[in-house]
Amino acid sequence: MVRFKNRYITVEIVCPTVSEKTPLQLKPGIFHSTVLHKVQQIHGDFGVAAIKSGFLTKYCNESTRIAIIRVRHGPHRFVTSSLPFVKTIGKLNVRLNTLHVGATLKHTFKFIQKFQRAYLDARWVKLKTPEERQQLEQAVLDFTKTDVKINIENIT
C-alpha cells in the first residue's frame, strides 16, 4: 500500500515583547497566512503550489506558544527552509523556533506533551500556591483548541 506521507512540524513562537506570564493571543488564520506568504516570498509560485494540497496549520497552545504545521512529505523542505525567515506575525516581532519534525501525529503529540511537561516544571518553581499551579497546569495541558479529533479524522 502506498501511503500519502505527511510531515508534522512543531514550532515554538518566541515573542520577547509579550511577557511569559500572559498567553499570546493571535487572530485565527494569521499564522497560516504568514507562513504561506513567506513560502511565496522565498520559493515563489511553485513552492506555494507544491505545498498547497494538505497544508494545515494549528496554533494550539497560547501559554506554551506552540503551533503545528502539516505538509506533504517532499515539499515540506520548502516550508522548513522558509520558517527561519519569519520576522513578524501581524504587528508582533517574533522568531519561530523549529522544535521537531515528525512523520506521524502520534509521535508529534508525544513530543509536545513532553515539551509541555518540561515547561510546566520550569514555571511551577516560581509559583507558590497549589491553586495557581493547578490553573497553570490546566492552561498548559489544554488541548481543546487543537481539535485533535478533527485533525485525525481529516487525515484518515
Next chain:
Amino acid sequence: MSSNGGFCDLSISKNYDIDKLHIIEKLGFNTIAINTCWEEGSDEPKKKKKKGDTREIKDFVPPPMDLPKDNNFQTKLNILQRITIEFSDSGIVHKLNRSENIKKYDIIAVIPKTLQAFQYACSSMDIDIISFETEGRIPFKVHRKLYKQAVDRGIFFEIMYSPIIRDSTARKNIISNAHVYHTVGKSKNIILTSGADNHMHIRSVNDIINLGFLLGLNHNESLEVVRNNTRRLILKTEGRKCGKHYMSFSPIENKINED
C-alpha cells in the same frame, strides 16, 4: 580554551547586547565568537602624512572587546574573540606582523576585495576564515584550484545567515554566493555563522540546518557545517597559536575553583 565546542556560532557582532547572551545559550549553542571588524583602507591617509615621523609603531588593529568580569555576568558559553580584516593587496601582512593586538584574537578572518587578495589569502596567508561582504556578490571569479588549495590548508569559507533574514537583496547575493561555493568546491569547508547584532536574528540549530537547504547543502552536509567544521576550525586556530602539537596540558586546580 576547551576543544569540545559543541554547536558554535562563530560571528556575533560587537554591537550585540551582552546581557542577551543567555538567549543564544537557550537556542542550543555552546561556543560563540565576538567579531571585531577592521578595514585596511580606513587608516591609510593618516599613515601617509606621518611617514617620516616616528609614530609608525602605532598599532593599526583595534584591541578586542572587553568582557565584563563581575559576578552578574555569568554564562556557560565559551566566548572567543574574532577579527575580520578587509584588505585588497598583500601589503597588509607587514602591518599584521607588526601588530601586537592581533595576537589577542582567537580567530582571524579576512574579506578579500580583489582577485589578487583572494589568491594571496588562499595560498600563503596565515588565517582561518575567508568571508565575503554581505552587500554584494563576490567581485571576482572563484577558481577551483584556489578553493582546493584553501581547503587543503584548512581554511574555511564563511556564510552569514542573519543578513539573509534581514533583507531581500542580501538574501539574493548570499544565496548566489553559497551556490558558487557549491559549484566550485562541492561546499567543502564551509561554516555557517549568524553575524547577528540583534537577538531576534539568531536562529536555533535546527533552523540553521533547514536553512542549509537553500544554500545548496543537503541535510548531512548542513549538520556537518554546524557541528564538525566549526570544531575543526577551533582546533586549527589553537594550532596556529601554539604551533603543531598533539596534546595540551592544563592545571586541574583552576577547574575545581570554577566549579
